[in-house]
Amino acid sequence: xxxxxxxxxxxxxxxxxLSISLFLGLALTTTGQAALGDRSLSPxxxxxxxxxxxxxxxxxxxxxxxxxxxxGKSTTAAVKRFQKSRGLKADGIAGExxxxxxxxxxxxxxxxxxxxxxxxxxxxxxxxRCIHAEGRGEPxxxxxxxGACIMNxxxxxxxxxxxxxxxxxxxxxxAVDDGQINMPPDxxxxxxxxxxxxxxDPTGGALFYFNPAKTKNKFIWSRPQIKKIGNHxxxx
Amino acid sequence: MKEHSKIKILTWLSITLFxxxxxxxxxxxxxxxxxxxQKTALDNQYKRALNDLVADINEMETxxxxxxxxxxxxxxxLYLGEIWKSSDAAVNRFSQIPADEMGISxxxxxxxxxxxxxxxxxQKVASARNMNDNEVQIFDDMHQRVIEVNRSLQNLFNLYYxxxxxxxxxxPNLLQRLGxxxxxxxxxxxxxxxxxxxxxxxxxxxxxxxxxxSSVRGGLKQLDSSLQKFPPISYKGDLDKHFxxxxxxxxxxxxxxxxxxxxxxxxxxKLGYKDTQPQVTGLSDxxxxxxxxxxxxxxxxxxxxxxxxxxxRNQRDIDERRLDVPRAVEKGYAALEKxxxxxxVVTSTEDLDSYVLVEAxxxxxxxxxxxxxxxxxxxxxxxxxxxFDANAYYAFHHDRRLNSKIxxxxxxxxxxxxxxxxxxxxxxxxxxxxxxxxxxxxxxxxYGEEYLIYIDAIEGAEVKISxxxxxxxxxxxx
Numbered sequence: 001x002x003x004x005x006x007x008x009x010x011x012x013x014x015x016x017x018l019s020i021s022l023f024l025g026l027a028l029t030t031t032g033q034a035a036l037g038d039r040s041l042s043p044x045x046x047x048x049x050x051x052x053x054x055x056x057x058x059x060x061x062x063x064x065x066x067x068x069x070x071x072g073k074s075t076t077a078a079v080k081r082f083q084k085s086r087g088l089k090a091d092g093i094a095g096e097x098x099x100x101x102x103x104x105x106x107x108x109x110x111x112x113x114x115x116x117x118x119x120x121x122x123x124x125x126x127x128x129r130c131i132h133a134e135g136r137g138e139p140x141x142x143x144x145x146x147g148a149c150i151m152n153x154x155x156x157x158x159x160x161x162x163x164x165x166x167x168x169x170x171x172x173x174x175a176v177d178d179g180q181i182n183m184p185p186d187x188x189x190x191x192x193x194x195x196x197x198x199x200x201d202p203t204g205g206a207l208f209y210f211n212p213a214k215t216k217n218k219f220i221w222s223r224p225q226i227k228k229i230g231n232h233x234x235x236x
Numbered sequence: 237m238k239e240h241s242k243i244k245i246l247t248w249l250s251i252t253l254f255x256x257x258x259x260x261x262x263x264x265x266x267x268x269x270x271x272x273x274q275k276t277a278l279d280n281q282y283k284r285a286l287n288d289l290v291a292d293i294n295e296m297e298t299x300x301x302x303x304x305x306x307x308x309x310x311x312x313x314l315y316l317g318e319i320w321k322s323s324d325a326a327v328n329r330f331s332q333i334p335a336d337e338m339g340i341s342x343x344x345x346x347x348x349x350x351x352x353x354x355x356x357x358x359q360k361v362a363s364a365r366n367m368n369d370n371e372v373q374i375f376d377d378m379h380q381r382v383i384e385v386n387r388s389l390q391n392l393f394n395l396y397y398x399x400x401x402x403x404x405x406x407x408p409n410l411l412q413r414l415g416x417x418x419x420x421x422x423x424x425x426x427x428x429x430x431x432x433x434x435x436x437x438x439x440x441x442x443x444x445x446x447x448x449x450s451s452v453r454g455g456l457k458q459l460d461s462s463l464q465k466f467p468p469i470s471y472k473g474d475l476d477k478h479f480x481x482x483x484x485x486x487x488x489x490x491x492x493x494x495x496x497x498x499x500x501x502x503x504x505x506k507l508g509y510k511d512t513q514p515q516v517t518g519l520s521d522x523x524x525x526x527x528x529x530x531x532x533x534x535x536x537x538x539x540x541x542x543x544x545x546x547x548x549r550n551q552r553d554i555d556e557r558r559l560d561v562p563r564a565v566e567k568g569y570a571a572l573e574k575x576x577x578x579x580x581v582v583t584s585t586e587d588l589d590s591y592v593l594v595e596a597x598x599x600x601x602x603x604x605x606x607x608x609x610x611x612x613x614x615x616x617x618x619x620x621x622x623x624f625d626a627n628a629y630y631a632f633h634h635d636r637r638l639n640s641k642i643x644x645x646x647x648x649x650x651x652x653x654x655x656x657x658x659x660x661x662x663x664x665x666x667x668x669x670x671x672x673x674x675x676x677x678x679x680x681x682x683y684g685e686e687y688l689i690y691i692d693a694i695e696g697a698e699v700k701i702s703x704x705x706x707x708x709x710x711x712x713x714x
Contacts, residue, residue: 087616204479
């Protein structure tokens with residue numbers, strides 16, 4: 001191959017330009033990825049740190065809407081709710097203390113010697129989504145009750161043996177079949193899910209529930225009824 | 237000239253229409269192919285589940301046949317373990333096959349029972365004890381049923397491949413719905429395959445046996461209803477603990493609605509509510525049930541038998557958190573005292589931000605009765621008791637005669653030599669089914685982990701191990 005001087009100069013120029021842009025790009029991404037907790041974040045902040053903050057808020061059950069890296073209204077509201085329920089000053093600013101508390105609660109579980117052994121909460125999100133999709137608008141204990149039905153199925157011999165298998169069992173939940181389960185749950189549903197998982201059962205051992213105004217399904221009406229909570233009748 | 241422009245317009249119009257048609261056709265073909273691809277992917281998943289299910293049930297049936305005859309404990313344990321493994325997998329696969337409606341599954345029930353039974357038999361045989369005559373009989377009963385399930389399933393499987401069965405019965409089409417077309421009878425109300433007329437309705441069984449399933453789900457429903465007609469297996473295992481049929485702890489006597497209101501008012505007054513007017517808003521039909529009452533944000537359930545509060549929850553909004561977890565535990569003890577509960581000890585907490593869940597169990601002469609437990613919810617704004625659940629306590633509490641046969645030292649000698657004991661005491665824990673075990677409880681560490689180890693205080697066997705993990709919200713006992 002043959003290069004003339006002009007070509008070589010151009011190549012040189014390209015190389016220089018490339019390295020400059022690479023350097024700039026790297027510099028930008030590193031500043032962009034400053035770790036959460038390096039500085040306090042407040043309404044109007046933007047970037048990867050805010051994204052990290054939003055993800056952690058969702059992980060502990062405070063919904064922020066879209067994880068977009070913008071410290072907007074809904075993020076501020078979620079931070080305030082988090083601060084209020086953790087006994088911090090509810091000013092909506094993610095300062096040192098707020099971020100430290102958030103990091104603590106989203107941390108991994110450990111053994112007595114301190115070895116990290118994972119988060120141990122894998123099913124909470126799925127259960128919360130199911131509760132939210134099936135029972136939003138119901139009173140709080142009505143939402144715990146839906147979670148309790150799923151936990152009761154886990155203990156029952158007539159159902160599969162994991163929360164995911166129960167929720168995704170074909171035709172078990174209408175909100176799964178029509179895709180509503182993929183909506184992010186709200187704070188209440190996450191709480192109800194945690195409470196149900198820890199063993200709370202306002203239904204007294206129910207496996208099914210239905211809205212009497214909305215269903216004519218013979219099977220469900222034939223089940224022995226236990227009680228009504230909100231709009232749902234809970235049955236054995 | 238006019239004519240010319242007309243033709244021009246028409247030409248352009250037809251070109252536009254043609255282009256539009258072409259684009260929508262292309263788009264349609266693209267979407268069609270995409271849908272076909274996705275349908276195939278989904279169908280492959282279903283096929284995989286069905287193939288696995290058939291293989292798992294077959295493996296389970298074979299292992300059962302072998303376990304029956306195995307005489308050496310080591311081999312018997314191996315086959316029992318195989319049954320357990322394949323039954324668990326089968327239940328999982330079964331739930332992945334498409335369905336057209338929801339219901340109770342008797343196939344799940346049988347397979348789950350077998351899994352549970354083989355698990356407890358594994359433990360028994362491994363500790364060098366033999367299965368007793370009753371257990372041998374149960375095992376054989378289970379095996380006979382599984383042979384039938386296996387046969388039907390393989391039959392269905394062959395049918396599926398030979399006739400390309402649909403997954404679910406097609407819903408009636410428009411004409412059929414209008415009553416014009418012939419309605420194909422679904423097989424939901426099927427019967428025994430082999431016309432075993434001893435149980436159930438012989439006519440239905442006859443009818444069902446004549447039908448060939450028109451879909452995979454239809455075939456599974458047939459199988460399900462054929463199982464439903466078998467007499468129940470006499471084994472009561474760890475299953476169905478979610479519903480308590482015979483509560484042991486409810487006081488004697490029955491109450492009426494007015495008495496329930498009194499009890500609710502009294503309960504709320506003890507917690508500091510003033511002049512409450514709870515109203516009966518519903519009844520609950522279960523052995524522990526009775527009257528459901530509401531007052532503002534408060535919901536209460538009071539048992540008809542014995543008239544005790546089994547469930548209480550105030551759903552009020554919770555203000556800023558001002559307490560920490562140790563303070564919440566103090567508040568929990570205070571609330572128990574106000575409500576007249578004595579000899580209760582807090583065993584665990586779970587921090588849910590605006591409130592904390594606290595579990596307390598009965599303690600009798602230093603013996604912790606883990607089965608007799610109540611759950612308290614403490615609001616973290618003012619320490620108020622906003623939740624109380626005594627269902628477990630009233631379900632299991634009874635007078636127990638607890639006499640240990642082995643000593644603490646003897647029990648301690650049974651522990652792993654690396655296990656460092658931190659705490660030791662006597663305890664009652666729940667075992668398989670609603671059975672209980674009277675045990676020595678040892679809390680300690682080994683291999684950098686914290687454990688709770690239970691040694692039977694009568695037989696001396698190691699009966700249960702729990703692993704304790706520190707989560708950000710409290711200790712988790714796994």
